Amino acid sequence: MALGRAWSVAVTGIDGQVVEIEADIGGGLPGVKMVGLPDTALQESRDRVRAAVANSGAKWPDSKVVLALSPATLPKVGSVYDAGLACAVLNAANIVPLDLLEKTILLGELALDGRLRPVRGVLPAVLAARRHGWCKVVVPTATLSEAALVEDVDVYGADTLADLVRWLQGDGPLERPDEHRAPPRPVRGDLSEVVGQHEARRALEVAAAGAHHLMLTGPPGVGKTMLAQRLPGILPELTEAHALEVTAIHSVAGSLSPDRPLVTEPPFVAPHHTATVSALIGGGTGMAKPGAVSRAHRGILFLDEVAEMPVKTLEALRTPLEDGEVRVARRDGVARYPARFQLILAANPCPCAPARDADCICAPAARRRYLGRLSGPLLDRVDLRVRMQAVSTSALMGDTGESTEEVRARVENARAAAAERWAAHGWSTNAEVPGPALRQKFRLAPAALRPLERALRKGAITARGADRALRVAWSICDLEGAASPSELHVATALEFRDRGTA
Structure with missing residues (x-):
């Protein structure tokens, strides 16, 4: 019996959680069993990964392989785990050493011929890896520029599973990102x-x-x-x-x-x-x-x-x-x-x-x-x-x-x-400021609030509408370079709420 490990990231929304991938090669009829709440796409990765390993020049084990993804209670979605699954099996088969593997997050979908295909959510996955203390991430080369946006993480790009295996064995380099340059602002209508x-x-x-x-x-x-x-x-x-x-x-x-x-x-x-x-x-x-x-x-x-x-x-x-x-x-x-x-x-x-x-x-x-x-x-x-x-x-x-x-x-x-x-x-x-802060800590002078008080007495606006009018008044004030909204600024903000749907 042999046990191998690799690590990847599960992205839920824009939050990520590190997933440990374990591969156990034991006795029994040849076959692959996967546990850990995989979805349909991940269940199908058993055949993708096996074909990719075989077509990359490595030998798939001729016995039963059990793949486990932990935490077991977290649903696993998509094909982002393919690279990690393949390397966990190769580690269990003593083809890939654990030295680099235990320090690296692996992301990417495998084609049948061993190519690493891009996946969605690479940036939040790398951000999650950094948040959990990981400092090395391997991604498909097509998403290398995206992953490189995260600082304090060594990002590598692999074109194929064979390239990734050679790098983990210490026999070859992987591609590194070029220095990021901000793209020019696109030209829009004036x-x-x-x-x-x-x-x-x-x-x-x-x-x-x-x-x-x-x-x-x-x-x-x-x-x-x-x-x-x-x-x-x-x-x-x-x-x-x-x-x-x-x-x-x-x-x-x-x-x-x-x-x-x-x-x-x-x-x-x-x-x-x-x-x-x-x-x-x-x-x-x-x-x-x-x-x-x-x-x-x-x-x-x-x-x-x-x-x-x-x-x-x-x-x-x-x-x-x-x-x-x-x-x-x-x-x-x-x-x-x-x-x-x-x-x-x-x-x-x-x-x-x-x-x-x-x-x-x-x-x-x-x-x-x-x-x-x-x-x-x-x-x-x-x-x-x-x-x-x-x-x-x-x-x-x-x-x-x-x-x-x-x-x-x-x-x-x-x-x-x-x-x-x-x-x-x-x-x-200004739009983010809560209403209580506008009415209490940043309360305007009584003279500036007169238009708002009249509108509230007449029932022309709601309490929420009053808060929004105050936010608009602050914006008008900022455009004019004033220190605080005046009565005219508040009245102008109220006028903008009264027009438009009549």
Whole structure:
């Protein structure tokens, strides 16, 4: 009887846990038995691994092989364990020594000819390995640039199982990552291309300064989608910590580009208006995959034609908007994904959507029912609402507005002021500040709060709406370089909540 070991990582959501892989070669009829809650893909790896070992020039044992993955109570999903399974068997057969193997995490799927294929979730797996004290990780060469984003870990890339075995035997090197260089910011449409719409442009700038949610309504062709698509251009780049967090989500989702392994700018996710709850929030069989709200983490979730979306899908947004994360339960466990995003909504005022309200042919009940899909609790979570009008001829032929670079400079200054103010409390944007902190520790002067008190007395806003108006007031204040919001700033924030859906 011989026993071999190797180590890999199980990724659940964007969290990882080190998995010990044991291989026992004992007496009995030839065959492979796997235990440790493997899913279907992992069960099938028995045949993949056996063929890969044989086609890599090594001999598979001619007796019974038992493979165990621990912790035994943790569901194991996917083919990421293939490389570890093969090396555990080879270690038990005295082909691979334990010297390097016991210090190394192995990740990768095996092809039948022994090639190492890329897998999803390499970045969170390497982050988990570092967190648990491991300092060496071997990944497929195709994911080497992604794994190299993690500091303080020696990352190696292997093309084939034969290369990996030779390295473990001390007979050959593995590929090392090149020095990482941040990719240039992609070229997007410029804000100066949007004609007119000064109020909407101002709302977009305020939303960018404080990471606030925004709703744009108006007839087709007035620039709602153009404005939303230009929002990423005026946002500052992600910090290093946020970039790794966002990249880990996209790694699990399988949407990382090999040319841009690190997501350095706020993501822009725009699902179709027929998207299901699972597509928006996350889902799938086995272990839940991240949905649009998680792929938009630290960026923008743009819902165009939002009034055409199913009510059930829209209402599913309420929890992630408040909590900043989603927890999706599926057969193989509960996946937790962060989902702190900016929600940008765009909708026509009614089904017929004429250029002028006077030309509308919809019945009053149809108009109410159209935007009525957006419930009061959902709209109450939207900080800024703007009703856009058709562009006049003079605006269409007039001078262009400010460019993206000019607006981004003001937004970056406003974000820096907010980050400095809230740094001691662990918040980075105005949208993250809790209501109690705004009302107590950072309470405004009585004169500045007068517009808010009048709105609350009239029942025009809820308590949650008042907190959101205060956050917007702080963002307007930061854009103007003031020390604290004035009565005008609070009144302007309230005006942005009153318009847009009438």
